[in-house]
Amino acid sequence: MAKPKKQPRPKAITPKGFRDYFGSEVSQRTEMLRTIAGVYHRYGFDALESSAVETVEALGKFLPDVDRPNEGVFAWQEIDENDKGDWMALRYDLTAPLARVYAQHRNDLPTPYRRYAMGPVWRNEKPGPGRYRQFYQCDADTVGTASMAADAEICAMLSDTLETVGIPRGDYLVRVNNRKVLNGVLEAMGLGDDLAARDNVLRTIDKFDKVGEQGVRELLTKGRLDASGAFIDGVGLSDDQAEPVIAFLTSKAADTAGTLANLRAAVGNSKIGVDGIAELEQIGALLDAGGYGSERIEIDPSVVRGLGYYTGPVYEAELTFEIFDEKGRKRQFGSVSGGGRYDDLVKRFTGQEVPATGISIGVDRLLAALREKGRIAAQATGPVVVTVMDRDRMADYQAMVAELRNAGIRAEVYLGNPKNFGNQLKYADKRNSPIAVIEGGDEKANGIVQIKDLILGAKIAESATLEEWKERPSQFEVSRGDLVTKVREILDSQD
Incomplete structure (x- = not known):
């Protein structure tokens, strides 16, 4: 009997033209989108979240800078029992879906209709340095008025x-x-x-x-x-x-x-x-x-x-x-946003010209600009880490974390092997944690905790002399009841 062929293991690689985003990058993008949405909302624009998938027919000519039809999108056909079906595609921007939404729901929407939308878009293009096939856009558009006041408003809002x-x-x-x-x-x-x-x-x-x-x-x-x-x-x-x-x-x-x-x-x-x-x-x-x-x-x-x-x-x-x-x-x-007036897009669905104008902000480029200006740290601050000195007292450590979280402080208990305390501090460093909380058996007996300022400790270790270590302590002993107060005090000093 032939030996069954061993299935090759899949390669753990990101598909070409795509990338993974980790904690600080995701948090920074989320905060930026929240800030931008606040400005758009202040200008009277309403949020719209449309489908990430559209029919190819609805998307139309696809990318405005690509000449050949069907070029530039990720598309597939929905096959039915007769081997026929609609062609579907991931959206390549947030404007083409808006045209379909407005044409479909125009009788229920106010005129003019102000909307903003945020989310990923996908383009089946050749990737290159800094050029990905999936990226985030942040759009704002006004549909249904030919007034230049709409265009002026868009420019002012962008500023x-x-x-x-x-x-x-x-x-x-x-x-x-x-x-x-x-x-x-x-x-x-x-x-x-x-x-x-x-x-x-x-x-x-x-x-x-x-x-x-x-x-x-x-x-x-x-x-x-x-x-x-x-x-x-x-x-x-x-x-x-x-x-x-x-x-x-x-x-x-x-x-x-x-x-x-x-x-x-x-x-x-x-x-x-x-x-x-x-x-x-x-x-x-x-x-x-x-x-x-x-x-x-x-x-x-x-x-x-x-x-x-x-x-x-x-x-x-x-x-x-x-x-x-x-x-x-x-x-x-260079450029981080572009837009303009496009009076022909909705006409594809309705047969009637519908004036529209809007902008799109490249979120990743804007984030990169803020990092260049030093307005966003390359790495976000991690959680306070409560170390584990005795695995049998895990309930005590969980109680500490609960107190910190209830006070609005991001915190976690170390969940790895607590045998080597040095590994716990290495973990906290890798998490970019600002503080480590330590409570061994002696501290528990005396009703105290040790609170280590990891940010200050790292700075002192880089540049300070032994005398400066004594003048600027980075570890504090406080009563167990003052845990939250001292942690908050240290976090405020770090900010």
């Missing part, structure tokens, strides 16, 4: 959100542009209804951040050599045709009035371009009235990312402080 989570004024800038102005530029170029040429121009404009003014000029006309020496074909426009695009991208002036004047020159007589400039003017006036000056929110035509997707104003929140990259070079932290 308030950044400051509330810990990005100080001066370290960020919310920049605003308008797709209609670009459409006016395309008209001024004489492209008319040539959709292929317009798409080529849009793709080229999207490279402005990487290649700059001269690079865009070359790509719009005859082409250019890239950094590797390879030649990239140009769109084939004449220099005169390319000029309105360059004027649009470089129209930012010292103040809003100057910028708008430059944009008027770039769009010429295009009606849609003039309409777009009027919308930017309205947004600027509304923000000024609310006290949001150009040091917080500004009109900036160089914001080009996403212009192919949005139908009106677009926004991007950029963190302006410098960090060092992996090669030790200084660079700005």
Whole structure:
């Protein structure tokens, strides 16, 4: 009889493009989401939690920056008894589900409908450094009004959100542009209804951040050599045709009035371009009235990312402080949020245009920014650890933990092998515990406990002389009845 084949053990590895999040990271994200939700709630937005799975039909074209249908999502088919069934997919953002929700429940929802949503999204894309297939987004949208007051409100709320989570004024800038102005530029170029040429121009404009003014000029006309020496074909426009695009991208002036004047020159007589400039003017006036000056929110035509997707104003929140990259070079932290007006999304379901505008915040990037600024510790503080000196007195130790927890203090009893006390302190260090509580037989008999300040002890051990040890004790003996009071006192001193 043949020997049964031994099943190979599964590899304990994270799937490519995904990662695991541990205690402090999860806690920090939860706290950030709670803080952001507080700002959104203050602005009158309601929470919405929609399904993580949508039908492929409802999701539509999928990612706005991916050309091929069915690209960019994790999808599967629900097979029935006839080998047929709907195709389903994990949501790739929080906006496409909103369009379906609004179309489905519009008769029961107020108009306009303000909603915020937070949660993971999934994208079936090639992963890379810092680029994962699952990540968290935090969105806020207003559906059902074409008023520029909705767009101004979104920008103001984004500014308030950044400051509330810990990005100080001066370290960020919310920049605003308008797709209609670009459409006016395309008209001024004489492209008319040539959709292929317009798409080529849009793709080229999207490279402005990487290649700059001269690079865009070359790509719009005859082409250019890239950094590797390879030649990239140009769109084939004449220099005169390319000029309105360059004027649009470089129209930012010292103040809003100057910028708008430059944009008027770039769009010429295009009606849609003039309409777009009027919308930017309205947004600027509304923000000024609310006290949001150009040091917080500004009109900036160089914001080009996403212009192919949005139908009106677009926004991007950029963190302006410098960090060092992996090669030790200084660079700005960059964008943490983007959004804009998308008036065509709900129309797919209803057949009628429904105006909508909103933003999405990249939660992981914002957390990384706060760590760079030192606003969030790399490792969160762990629980107070009650050590076990006598396993037969576990009830005593559990009583201590219960007292601490009832007083609102995070605490746990050591549940490993208590034989080696040193291992208990090593465990507390690994947990990043602030305090260890010790009660041996002598302490029990005398009605006292030892309380060890692990944070101070670690600092003293790193740098202090023997004399300083004596001056700054890190272990205290207190009566058993003063356990909670002393632990709280030490925790307050650590904060």
